[in-house]
Amino acid sequence: MFTPVSTRAASAYKTVAAETGVQGADPHQLVNLLFDALLQAMNQARGALERGDLETKAKALSKAVRILEEGLRVGxxxxxxxxxAHRLQAVYAYSVQRLTIANMRNDGTLITEVTDLIEPVAQSWKDIRATALQPATGPGA
Structure with a gap:
């Protein structure tokens, strides 16, 4: 009936940490957070599907679609x-379509397909920051 104090405290800490991370993030970091949340949602959906937990699968895929539509595509x-930008828009639209079908058909291979499509994009976005923060070297630097 009641949630243990330690569980509530952990949940509150997680919420505050997430909100603080978003509030203090620059636009590049916000996109990183969106990619991280998208990949996490798809992994959660795939795991839920493997366990036969269709409610959790549906919620996780819904979250993934919202991140694609309302976070990444709109940005x-x-x-x-x-x-x-036009190619990314097409990738996001395709991903939404595949995740929607995956949800309707309970098809984990489609979730994996989208994960395999998004992971390199997410990694490239992270690499942009790493490259920008590297000190200039070589002639004229």
Whole structure:
């Protein structure tokens, strides 16, 4: 009937930590957080599907679709982003379509397909920050 204090405290800490991370993040970090949450949601959905927990699978896939639609896709600047922004928009739209079908058919291979598609994009986004923070070396540096 009641949640143990340690569980409530851990949940409260997790919520505060997540909110603090978002509040203190720059736009690049926010996109990183979106990618992390997207990959986590898809992994959660795949695990739930393997366990036969269809309710958790549906909630996790719904979260993944919302991150793609309301976070990553909406954040694209199609006017200034050029071809890359348009290609990312197509990747996100395709991913939404595949995750929706995965949810309807309980098909883990489609979740894996989208994960395999998104992981390199997420890693490339992380690499942008790492490259930008490296000190300049070589002639003229």
């Amino acid at each position: 694209l600047n199609l006017q200034e982003g050029g071809e890359l």
